[in-house]
Amino acid sequence: xxxxxxxxxxxxxxxxxxxxxxxxxxxxxxxxxxxxxxxxxxxxxxxxxxxxxxxxxxxxxxxxxxxxxxxxxxxxxxxxxxxxxxxxxxxxxxxxxxxxxxxxxxxxxxxxxxxxxxxxxxxxxxxxxxxxxxxxxxxxxxxxxxxxxxxxxxxxxxxxxxxxxxxxxxxxxxxxxxxxxxxxxxxxxxxxxxxxxxxxxxxxxxxxxxxxxxxxxxxxxxxxxxxxxxxxxxxxxxxxxxxxxxxxxxxxxxxxxxxxx
Amino acid sequence: xxxxxxxxxxxxxxxxxxxxxxxxxxxxxxxxxxxxxxxxxxxxxxxxxxxxxxxxxxxxxxxxxxxxxxxxxxxxxxxxxxxxxxxxxxxxxxxxxxxxxxxxxxxxxxxxxxxxxxxxxxxxxxxxxxxxxxxxxxxxxxxxxxxxxxxxxxxxxxxxxxxxxxxxxxxxxxxxxxxxxxxxxxxxxxxxxxxxxxxxxxxxxxxxxxxxxxxxxxxxxxxxxxxxxxxxxxxxxxxxxxxxxxxxxxxxxxxxxxxxxxxxxxxxxxxxxxxxxxxxxxxxxxxxxxxxxxxxxxxxxxxxxxxxxxxxxxxxxxxxxxxxxxxxxxxxxxxxxxxxxxxxxxxxxxxxxxxxxxxxxxxxxxxxxxxxxxxxxxxxxxxxxxxxxxxxxxxxxxxxxxxxxxxxxxxxxxxxxxxxxxxxxxxxxxxxxxxxxxxxxxxxxxxxxxxxxxxxxxxxxxxxxxxxxxxxxxxxxxxxxxxxxxxxxxxxxxxxxxxxxxxxxxxxxxxxxxxxxxxxxxxxxxxxxxxxxxxxxxxxxxxxxxxxxxxxxxxxxxxxxxxxxxxxxxxxxxxxxxxxxxxxxxxxxxxxxxxxxxxxxxxxxxxxxxxxxxxxxx
Numbered sequence: 001x002x003x004x005x006x007x008x009x010x011x012x013x014x015x016x017x018x019x020x021x022x023x024x025x026x027x028x029x030x031x032x033x034x035x036x037x038x039x040x041x042x043x044x045x046x047x048x049x050x051x052x053x054x055x056x057x058x059x060x061x062x063x064x065x066x067x068x069x070x071x072x073x074x075x076x077x078x079x080x081x082x083x084x085x086x087x088x089x090x091x092x093x094x095x096x097x098x099x100x101x102x103x104x105x106x107x108x109x110x111x112x113x114x115x116x117x118x119x120x121x122x123x124x125x126x127x128x129x130x131x132x133x134x135x136x137x138x139x140x141x142x143x144x145x146x147x148x149x150x151x152x153x154x155x156x157x158x159x160x161x162x163x164x165x166x167x168x169x170x171x172x173x174x175x176x177x178x179x180x181x182x183x184x185x186x187x188x189x190x191x192x193x194x195x196x197x198x199x200x201x202x203x204x205x206x207x208x209x210x211x212x213x214x215x216x217x218x219x220x221x222x223x224x225x226x227x228x229x230x231x232x233x234x235x236x237x238x239x240x241x242x243x244x245x246x247x248x249x250x251x252x253x254x255x256x257x258x259x260x261x
Numbered sequence: 262x263x264x265x266x267x268x269x270x271x272x273x274x275x276x277x278x279x280x281x282x283x284x285x286x287x288x289x290x291x292x293x294x295x296x297x298x299x300x301x302x303x304x305x306x307x308x309x310x311x312x313x314x315x316x317x318x319x320x321x322x323x324x325x326x327x328x329x330x331x332x333x334x335x336x337x338x339x340x341x342x343x344x345x346x347x348x349x350x351x352x353x354x355x356x357x358x359x360x361x362x363x364x365x366x367x368x369x370x371x372x373x374x375x376x377x378x379x380x381x382x383x384x385x386x387x388x389x390x391x392x393x394x395x396x397x398x399x400x401x402x403x404x405x406x407x408x409x410x411x412x413x414x415x416x417x418x419x420x421x422x423x424x425x426x427x428x429x430x431x432x433x434x435x436x437x438x439x440x441x442x443x444x445x446x447x448x449x450x451x452x453x454x455x456x457x458x459x460x461x462x463x464x465x466x467x468x469x470x471x472x473x474x475x476x477x478x479x480x481x482x483x484x485x486x487x488x489x490x491x492x493x494x495x496x497x498x499x500x501x502x503x504x505x506x507x508x509x510x511x512x513x514x515x516x517x518x519x520x521x522x523x524x525x526x527x528x529x530x531x532x533x534x535x536x537x538x539x540x541x542x543x544x545x546x547x548x549x550x551x552x553x554x555x556x557x558x559x560x561x562x563x564x565x566x567x568x569x570x571x572x573x574x575x576x577x578x579x580x581x582x583x584x585x586x587x588x589x590x591x592x593x594x595x596x597x598x599x600x601x602x603x604x605x606x607x608x609x610x611x612x613x614x615x616x617x618x619x620x621x622x623x624x625x626x627x628x629x630x631x632x633x634x635x636x637x638x639x640x641x642x643x644x645x646x647x648x649x650x651x652x653x654x655x656x657x658x659x660x661x662x663x664x665x666x667x668x669x670x671x672x673x674x675x676x677x678x679x680x681x682x683x684x685x686x687x688x689x690x691x692x693x694x695x696x697x698x699x700x701x702x703x704x705x706x707x708x709x710x711x712x713x714x715x716x717x718x719x720x721x722x723x724x725x726x727x728x729x730x731x732x733x734x735x736x737x738x739x740x741x742x743x744x745x746x747x748x749x750x751x752x753x754x755x756x757x758x759x760x761x762x763x764x765x766x767x768x769x770x771x772x773x774x775x776x777x778x779x780x781x782x783x784x785x786x787x788x789x790x791x792x793x794x795x796x797x798x799x800x801x802x803x804x805x806x807x808x809x810x811x812x813x814x815x816x817x818x819x820x821x822x823x824x825x826x827x828x829x830x831x832x833x834x835x836x837x838x839x840x841x842x843x844x845x846x847x848x849x850x851x852x853x854x855x856x857x858x859x860x861x862x863x864x865x866x867x868x869x870x871x872x873x874x875x876x877x878x879x
Contacts, residue, residue, distance in 0.1 A: 051758055053754065053757070072757075073757045073758045074761070074762060077758060077759070078760065082758070085755070089752050089758075090751075091747070091748045091751035091752055091756075092561050092751055092752075093561035093564075093747060093751055094744070094748065094751065095563065098744060099748075102756070102759060103759045105760075106756075106759040106760025107760055110741045111741060111742065111745035111761055111762070111766060112742050113741040113742060114736060114742050115736070115740055116740070117739050117740060118743070118744040119739070142563045158755075162759070162760065
């Protein structure tokens with residue numbers, strides 16, 4: 001079976017800095033994979049390249065049988081690749097239902113329609129999505145008033161509204177309380193299994209990484225330095241080195257990565 | 262050959278004063294992030310001060326050159342006053358309020374100049390020692406022009422030395438690079454801002470003073486130069502002094518040679534050059550690429566549909582307005598019609614300002630295109646009244662479509678400045694192309710056909726079309742179109758990764774807003790029976806902005822309330838000689854003291870009453 005995502009020698013420079021430097025990997029349908037590495041390793045740039053927000057200087061990206069290298073974010077989304085952002089990106093002046101409605105308008109390409117009034121559109125589907133992430137009671141609250149963790153949930157629902165095949169999640173639990181993290185992760189896993197989604201996520205919390213990832217990739221200074229199952233990554237000497245000698249056992253205790261770098 | 266050389270040098274000479282003025286604006290922007298609309302007024306003040314000082318000190322070499330420098334220093338002093346008294350209050354405010362505040366200031370200062378110097382044009386004397394002309398390859402060129410050719414690069418060099426080798430220069434660069442970092446490192450921001458503003462004002466004042474022997478001084482100098490300065494700073498790249506130099510030279514050379522080929526459309530050429538530059542480099546020739554421009558979070562407010570009691574009140578008001586011809590005198594019909602037309606104009610601008618988050622300072626472009634479109638449809642095409650109104654609307658929509666093709670990639674101050682320049686250029690076309698537009702004399706005798714000519718009939722049609730336009734705007738804001746537009750404003754990257762097209766969405770909003778502003782302009786042409794270039798002029802753009810801010814930016818009803826208040830204020834102030842100062846003063850009061858506008862203030866005052874009423878019911 002051909003993989004869902006195929007990345008070959010992906011490269012992106014900013015001036016003299018190689019943010020992403022010859023990264024290659026494949027992702028099979030239904031896989032849940034983590035992308036870890038210290039700050040500035042190139043994880044977010046990688047996501048920006050995959051989702052079309054930045055154009056690669058070199059390399060190829062194939063997704064679901066299409067060459068998506070350099071395509072616009074809108075085209076890539078349409079092929080079934082949706083994403084969330086590290087700092088949750090929502091529409092603060094719109095209520096939660098309207099935030100999802102915007103996502104659905106993007107899917108149905110009705111963004112120029114003058115009629116009918118937007119609030120008459122797709123209420124059932126919106127309620128369903130909000131229930132999925134546990135925000136159904138707040139559907140009329142402006143999104144700008146949400147707490148950080150709830151913004152992350154809302155963003156996840158917006159990405160799911162597009163019925164993607166591949167989800168890119170940039171630190172899905174960053175900024176959340178510990179108890180909240182695992183609640184969200186369990187919800188996420190349930191959705192992923194129910195829908196047969198493929199997930200690539202970055203994360204600083206190693207507990208989260210080892211709990212849900214089937215495979216872990218490690219990035220450092222723009223390059224992939226290790227790929228393997230969680231247990232092997234935990235034991236990998238190069239990975240320890242990347243994390244400045246700090247043992248991954250410390251990571252597993254939930255200490256945020258930034259604290260030691 | 263000599264002719265072309267002289268033409269080239271003349272271009273360089275006139276680039277110098279433009280560069281000085283633009284350099285001042287761009288320096289101030291780099292550090293304070295404020296685009297100062299009163300910068301053109303500083304230029305005008307420099308010229309008038311220089312004239313007065315030369316008259317006082319005499320035309321000896323010391324008196325003359327001393328007067329030029331003293332004039333620039335006086336403008337710098339005024340700049341310090343303005344910065345300390347006014348600008349310090351608005352550094353933290355959202356962009357639109359900063360822009361509007363300096364605009365209000367420009368109006369007040371312009372009336373100040375009118376009050377002190379009077380409306381008569383002034384001609385400066387020739388500079389001592391540089392009165393004559395030099396012959397180059399058989400062609401004469403004024404010696405003073407050669408002097409100016411040297412001034413531009415000299416000032417560029419001095420500013421470069423200042424930025425590399427003085428403490429002030431290093432602080433300016435640090436603050437322009439990263440304001441928060443500079444503040445965190447202990448840079449005294451207040452003193453730095455004052456110093457930079459003084460330097461910017463000095464450069465504008467000097468730019469104006471140097472024009473003394475070349476240009477007749479008149480009271481519209483401020484608005485003429487500010488449009489050109491905006492084109493130069495956007496083309497050069499916001500905050501880039503060398504970019505401003507390059508752009509000033511390019512534009513002046515284009516004019517110097519363009520005038521040989523197409524004498525009437527030199528202004529249009531400058532705009533086309535700018536458009537070409539922006540297509541290739543959106544950040545300008547030497548500007549730095551900025552991160553994504555995001556709307557100010559404080560401006561991202563939820564929109565709420567009308568409540569049932571409000572809807573009832575609005576219907577009642579509409580009924581009263583529809584029946585107005587039965588009980589009101591004709592003058593009231595005309596005034597109410599004016600308010601209605603202005604309300605449509607302001608509401609169409611509001612679509613850009615609030616739901617689209619685009620600060621347009623050139624909305625008069627579409628009002629004017631509509632006004633001229635209707636008038637020309639009657640005069641050249643022999644159109645009946647209703648088709649002529651449609652033609653006005655269509656022409657404005659086409660104008661918005663074309664402007665959008667250039668400006669859809671821009672946001673924030675770049676969009677504001679470019680929109681002002683676009684309107685200024687259309688104004689220039691209306692004044693210069695007099696075979697078609699009648700120039701300053703305008704087009705006269707454009708009245709509605711017989712069945713619409715009775716005041717009550719015209720009032721009825723106006724009310725009908727305006728209410729339809731306002732209803733359409735309200736419908737659109739709550740439709741998928743408006744929802745997507747607000748999403749694009751709130752977070753363009755998020756919108757793009759949800760399948761929306763931010764540029765296309767903004768562009769569509771621009772066309773809708775342009776078309777409805779055009780309808781307002783077309784209606785005004787028939788109401789007044791004539792059209793003059795002032796429908797395209799900068800004050801018309803400001804008036805729309807004032808109406809929106811006066812009424813309240815955050816309510817859909819704001820522009821309508823603001824338009825009514827503004828037309829009534831103007832109707833009263835028009836009898837005063839200092840109406841500009843009155844209007845400008847109103848802007849200052851609203852933006853600095855009452856940023857929520859009438860509707861917002863009313864809503865705030867009303868909230869305790871509503872709560873009381875609710876508690877009373879329980």
